[in-house]
Amino acid sequence: DIHFDPSTHPHRRLNPLTGEHVLVSPHRTKRPWLGQTEPPQQSNLPQYDPQCYLCPGNTRAGGQQNEKYEHTMVFENDYAAVLPPPGPPAPPAPHPLLTTEPVQGGCDVICFHPRHDLTLARLPPKDIERIIEEWCRIYKKRGAQEGIEYVQIFENKGAMMGCSNPHPHGQVWSLSAVPSLPATELSNLRKYSLATPPSDAPRGPLNRSCLLCDYVHFEATVAQDEGRVVLKNEHWVALVPWWAIWPFEIMLLPYKRHIPSIVHLTPEEKASFAEILSRLTIRYDNLFSCSFAYSMGIHQRPVPPKSDAVPEDQDEENLAHLHLHFAPPLLRSASVRKFLVGFELMAEPQRDLTPEQAAQRLRGLSDVHYLEVPD
Amino acid sequence: DIHFDPSTHPHRRLNPLTGEHVLVSPHRTKRPWLGQTEPPQQSNLPQYDPQCYLCPGNTRAGGQQNEKYEHTMVFENDYAAVLPPPGPPAPPAPHPLLTTEPVQGGCDVICFHPRHDLTLARLPPKDIERIIEEWCRIYKKRGAQEGIEYVQIFENKGAMMGCSNPHPHGQVWSLSAVPSLPATELSNLRKYSLATPPSDAPRGPLNRSCLLCDYVHFEATVAQDEGRVVLKNEHWVALVPWWAIWPFEIMLLPYKRHIPSIVHLTPEEKASFAEILSRLTIRYDNLFSCSFAYSMGIHQRPVPPKSDAVPEDQDEENLAHLHLHFAPPLLRSASVRKFLVGFELMAEPQRDLTPEQAAQRLRGLSDVHYLEVPD
Ligand SMILES: O=P(O)(O)O[C@H]1O[C@H](CO)[C@@H](O)[C@H](O)[C@H]1O
Ligand SMILES: O=P(O)(O)O[C@H]1O[C@H](CO)[C@@H](O)[C@H](O)[C@H]1O
Numbered sequence: 001d002i003h004f005d006p007s008t009h010p011h012r013r014l015n016p017l018t019g020e021h022v023l024v025s026p027h028r029t030k031r032p033w034l035g036q037t038e039p040p041q042q043s044n045l046p047q048y049d050p051q052c053y054l055c056p057g058n059t060r061a062g063g064q065q066n067e068k069y070e071h072t073m074v075f076e077n078d079y080a081a082v083l084p085p086p087g088p089p090a091p092p093a094p095h096p097l098l099t100t101e102p103v104q105g106g107c108d109v110i111c112f113h114p115r116h117d118l119t120l121a122r123l124p125p126k127d128i129e130r131i132i133e134e135w136c137r138i139y140k141k142r143g144a145q146e147g148i149e150y151v152q153i154f155e156n157k158g159a160m161m162g163c164s165n166p167h168p169h170g171q172v173w174s175l176s177a178v179p180s181l182p183a184t185e186l187s188n189l190r191k192y193s194l195a196t197p198p199s200d201a202p203r204g205p206l207n208r209s210c211l212l213c214d215y216v217h218f219e220a221t222v223a224q225d226e227g228r229v230v231l232k233n234e235h236w237v238a239l240v241p242w243w244a245i246w247p248f249e250i251m252l253l254p255y256k257r258h259i260p261s262i263v264h265l266t267p268e269e270k271a272s273f274a275e276i277l278s279r280l281t282i283r284y285d286n287l288f289s290c291s292f293a294y295s296m297g298i299h300q301r302p303v304p305p306k307s308d309a310v311p312e313d314q315d316e317e318n319l320a321h322l323h324l325h326f327a328p329p330l331l332r333s334a335s336v337r338k339f340l341v342g343f344e345l346m347a348e349p350q351r352d353l354t355p356e357q358a359a360q361r362l363r364g365l366s367d368v369h370y371l372e373v374p375d
Numbered sequence: 376d377i378h379f380d381p382s383t384h385p386h387r388r389l390n391p392l393t394g395e396h397v398l399v400s401p402h403r404t405k406r407p408w409l410g411q412t413e414p415p416q417q418s419n420l421p422q423y424d425p426q427c428y429l430c431p432g433n434t435r436a437g438g439q440q441n442e443k444y445e446h447t448m449v450f451e452n453d454y455a456a457v458l459p460p461p462g463p464p465a466p467p468a469p470h471p472l473l474t475t476e477p478v479q480g481g482c483d484v485i486c487f488h489p490r491h492d493l494t495l496a497r498l499p500p501k502d503i504e505r506i507i508e509e510w511c512r513i514y515k516k517r518g519a520q521e522g523i524e525y526v527q528i529f530e531n532k533g534a535m536m537g538c539s540n541p542h543p544h545g546q547v548w549s550l551s552a553v554p555s556l557p558a559t560e561l562s563n564l565r566k567y568s569l570a571t572p573p574s575d576a577p578r579g580p581l582n583r584s585c586l587l588c589d590y591v592h593f594e595a596t597v598a599q600d601e602g603r604v605v606l607k608n609e610h611w612v613a614l615v616p617w618w619a620i621w622p623f624e625i626m627l628l629p630y631k632r633h634i635p636s637i638v639h640l641t642p643e644e645k646a647s648f649a650e651i652l653s654r655l656t657i658r659y660d661n662l663f664s665c666s667f668a669y670s671m672g673i674h675q676r677p678v679p680p681k682s683d684a685v686p687e688d689q690d691e692e693n694l695a696h697l698h699l700h701f702a703p704p705l706l707r708s709a710s711v712r713k714f715l716v717g718f719e720l721m722a723e724p725q726r727d728l729t730p731e732q733a734a735q736r737l738r739g740l741s742d743v744h745y746l747e748v749p750d
Contacts (some may be wrong), residue, residue: 020555165409
């Protein structure tokens, strides 16, 4: 009788946040790669680029001049994907299957630092804390606006991930509707909290169970040796989730208590957040000795509480548990990525190494950035 | 009062096949593109490449020698994503959230033609008919195998879509489980057929309504002037669906009667299928005068009927309606693609021009391939 071995036998894993599966084909990394390779990442950037529309003092595409900022800078995207309210009402549907829902909102850009050549991986944790404070400010400000139902904070890093400017920056899109993926996650968190009796893990509002608290409690305290955990500090864990799609996908989340959003973080939890963001992005760069491309997104309560009339642990809207997803495309080296194409687009995501193998690789790396290793 | 204009006002459209939305931001194409550009498509390929592992008579990575094939050739992938049954039983779950489902199956490669330098767009419809026959054979053969529950036929075309060999070929992955996306589509087709009274459109089994028959009937016969239809012939329509994600996404499907799968096609319907595949891929190449990259997948009944005991129109499994999805990444030119990254990966897909605008561009192109235009 053969015994099931996750690093030999193809299998599917369920993502309980989305209800979707991933096909794991661990033996597939043996396949030689003859396909497209990525151009090398530009690594000798100047500290200041007179052509960059995000550098301090420069002029942007829309004609505005940037402040001579010293830490972070926020402005509204000149080519926003959504426009401010009010918008016209929905038109009648020409057929019941052809519905239109007008969307309003705003798109902000956050420059992480004045230096053109730095990234999260090269910033001291103190500077990352300033970015976290900026995220909190925008999330609160946009979330308090009339008609805004959802705030998505994200970063596209690297040309491979559609980022058109290496100057360190992220984006925040605020919308009058909750987008598909977070809506699905929230609905699955809700179903779980109603259907699952509480365990030893921290609990969500109304003393109910929380899918992510249960999951991260298991990973960080019970399953440690099985090894999907990459990094852990006082308050946060970075792990390759059981259901990861991208080769070195990471979920980063607090594990000591249920935390609905970044505005619910204590000062210590924020410092600890900055520290683990720094260590995680350093390891990413160290994996293939390059400025590692990824898309990162923060999932949390759609908008902060509009008032504090309801106590935190009684507010059902607090069932969201703050977490970050990192989706990096690289698979084998700085120039060979994973393509999520035919089968993945038409059937379901497929990965070529197990999450446990990916976590092991990431755990084995140094906490010192490869460009900062003393000779 | 402002009136809603789909080519000006950002809005969301619902995909009834998946239950997910797409954010349409039509004004966004005005944005200048400073990001990554794609390397030019190799256009001067030899008719025969001695290094190509798919050319007739050559030796493959696994050591086997290809036949000197004259039309199509099928072989099992040397680096299959799934392995043949039987496999070991599922291991116990270490936690209820960490479930494993072993998967078995097989992966086939179909060479479309002996010529290394041709693609669907450069093949006469008669040769495309031979590929359709090959798809039917594999779908029947794999679908009849013990334990196979789903057969996914697809093509990755172009280096941009992870294809590692320009020799014209496609793939077929056959699995012991129905993957996430087709499972969702089938479940939404089923719900619709139970909830929606039949209309003038063709009907599915048990005389019930069919979401895709209703939709394509509306597009091909009622909404014609609104213009999402790109091409139409005797039996088939190619259209940019109302809910398209990729800039020039196409859904290709039969519209005259309900057809569960490729084995249900009549000889005339197959000839008409080959004809429209030819015209569609020619237009794709003509759009930016390049060999247009895409992923294509066939969605249909998961496997053919195992017997003909139940009449076609009484068999509930026939509620699937055959359709092809084309997912091409290019947006502005042969070298500028759409990146589905940060917001798209973390929240929901976003597109930069309306489906109607995309269909209009595609309709305006010639049926003669740009490389075959006489001087
Ligand atoms: O099997 P191929 O063509 O080598 O590989 C390609 O298609 C597969 C199926 O869509 C993907 O999983 C791979 O990432 C891609 O490179
Ligand atoms: O807004 P940017 O950085 O110009 O654009 C980038 O991020 C957006 C949000 O994920 C995507 O829609 C674009 O395709 C991508 O190129």
